[in-house]
Amino acid sequence: MESSRSRKRPRQAYDDPAAPPPEREVVGPALLVDLRGLGCTDADSATLWTQVPRGGASPPWREDDRDGHYVFDLGENLTRRYKILSKMGEGTFGRVLECWDRETREYVAIKVVRSIRKYRDAAMIEIDVLNRLSENEKYRSLCVQIQRWFDYRNHICIVFEKLGPSLYDFLKRNRYQPFPVELVREFGRQLLESVAYMHELRLIHTDLKPENILLVSSEYIKVPSSKKSSQDEHFKCLPKSSAIKLIDFGSTAFDNQEHNSIVSTRHYRAPEIILGNLVILKASLLGGSIVSNTRESGTPSNDGEGSGTYTGAYDTESKCCNFMETLVYRGCSYMIFICSSAQKYFRRATRLNWPEGAVSRESIRAVRKLDRLKDLVSRSADHSRAALVDLLYGLLRFEPSERLSAQEALDHPFFRNPT
Ligand SMILES: Nc1ncnc2c1ncn2[C@@H]1O[C@H](COP(=O)(O)OP(=O)(O)OP(=O)(O)O)[C@@H](O)[C@H]1O
Numbered sequence: 001m002e003s004s005r006s007r008k009r010p011r012q013a014y015d016d017p018a019a020p021p022p023e024r025e026v027v028g029p030a031l032l033v034d035l036r037g038l039g040c041t042d043a044d045s046a047t048l049w050t051q052v053p054r055g056g057a058s059p060p061w062r063e064d065d066r067d068g069h070y071v072f073d074l075g076e077n078l079t080r081r082y083k084i085l086s087k088m089g090e091g092t093f094g095r096v097l098e099c100w101d102r103e104t105r106e107y108v109a110i111k112v113v114r115s116i117r118k119y120r121d122a123a124m125i126e127i128d129v130l131n132r133l134s135e136n137e138k139y140r141s142l143c144v145q146i147q148r149w150f151d152y153r154n155h156i157c158i159v160f161e162k163l164g165p166s167l168y169d170f171l172k173r174n175r176y177q178p179f180p181v182e183l184v185r186e187f188g189r190q191l192l193e194s195v196a197y198m199h200e201l202r203l204i205h206t207d208l209k210p211e212n213i214l215l216v217s218s219e220y221i222k223v224p225s226s227k228k229s230s231q232d233e234h235f236k237c238l239p240k241s242s243a244i245k246l247i248d249f250g251s252t253a254f255d256n257q258e259h260n261s262i263v264s265t266r267h268y269r270a271p272e273i274i275l276g277n278l279v280i281l282k283a284s285l286l287g288g289s290i291v292s293n294t295r296e297s298g299t300p301s302n303d304g305e306g307s308g309t310y311t312g313a314y315d316t317e318s319k320c321c322n323f324m325e326t327l328v329y330r331g332c333s334y335m336i337f338i339c340s341s342a343q344k345y346f347r348r349a350t351r352l353n354w355p356e357g358a359v360s361r362e363s364i365r366a367v368r369k370l371d372r373l374k375d376l377v378s379r380s381a382d383h384s385r386a387a388l389v390d391l392l393y394g395l396l397r398f399e400p401s402e403r404l405s406a407q408e409a410l411d412h413p414f415f416r417n418p419t
Pocket residue numbers: 088089090091092093094095096109111144160161162163164165166207211212214247248249250305306307308
């Protein structure tokens with residue numbers, strides 16, 4: 001986290017909190033991205049180009065760090081309107097800062113995007129997607145709300161409502177103790193509703209993962225834990241509210257446009273993406289141990305695939321497929337898989353292959369040690385076990401045309417007839 005030392009800068013007229021800035025502004029260098037080329041539908045955006053900073057004032061030049069991140073001190077201003085209070089998170093695209101909005105007198109989360117062309121471009125896509133999503137009232141409860149955006153010192157800054165911790169952070173702080181099945185059901189329902197809504201608009205998020213699902217509130221309660229292996233583990237935390245929202249639309253693909261053939265963070269990537277046949281759904285409803293297992297076997301690899309990319313048991317595509325096979329299909333008599341570009345990943349047509357020489361014994365052991373999905377679920381789901389296992393198998397079918405769509409999954413007995 002950035003140091004909280006408050007280094008005093010000489011006060012510039014630019015940072016004077018006196019007058020509120022316009023609703024959308026270009027502060028600092030002009031935009032590098034042509035919004036119209038990105039298919040932005042927001043009528044205002046096209047006029048943005050013609051706006052100039054008020055009074056022609058520019059903020060004083062400030063050097064970024066070597067990764068293009070904005071350098072800041074806690075307590076200082078981000079334009080006259082926002083006071084920086086803390087760093088809430090960091091991803092590949094930029095840092096998210098908790099700020100105090102002097103105009104609305106509320107806390108907000110501002111994503112300050114790295115001043116690198118490709119991340120600025122992605123930020124403009126994110127803004128475009130958020131604008132499209134916000135056209136429908138449904139969006140308010142499903143996806144993070146964008147309030148406004150501006151360009152400051154060559155950093156695109158997107159102002160969001162402030163949300164609580166991500167499901168990943170919550171699990172981690174809770175020592176990866178799984179959520180109760182009732183909560184998983186509520187999370188699953190909301191997540192599938194968000195995905196179904198995006199698909200209705202022909203948008204594909206492409207980076208669904210627990211880091212990108214945020215609890216709306218930070219409030220939690222402590223309850224006795226069933227797992228009592230140490231002093232610390234007599235209690236576990238549960239969110240007070242099950243409300244969640246989806247964030248991070250910077251990698252969204254448009255169903256009718258060309259997009260990268262490789263998308264999503266590796267260990268949540270669908271087999272057909274690994275195998276070169278892009279289809280939509282990535283869904284992870286699992287709490288607890290799967291999430292922790294995907295992380296524990298390695299160290300951060302910083303390979304530009306998002307904050308959650310780790311080396312180890314999942315550091316190649318074929319190992320990911322093997323992981324899925326181990327988890328989902330091992331012991332099943334069927335594994336129907338049709339994909340012409342996939343030969344190298346298979347032996348005897350139906351068994352997935354370990355790439356020769358590319359895998360350490362340690363990685364193989366790590367994958368083989370994993371629980372099968374149904375064993376994992378039976379440990380935490382009790383009465384809903386059969387329905388949940390059936391739903392997950394439906395969502396994880398290798399063959400995309402057999403896989404449940406988000407809308408179909410919402411009709412599954414796991415959601416319709418909770419026991
Ligand atoms: N509205 C918000 N309220 C609270 N915290 C937030 C909010 N938006 C983002 N965060 C925090 O900041 C982190 C990074 O945000 P985000 O995923 O949007 O960045 P990114 O650079 O696009 O990440 P990635 O590397 O996954 O693409 C999140 O995981 C979350 O912890």
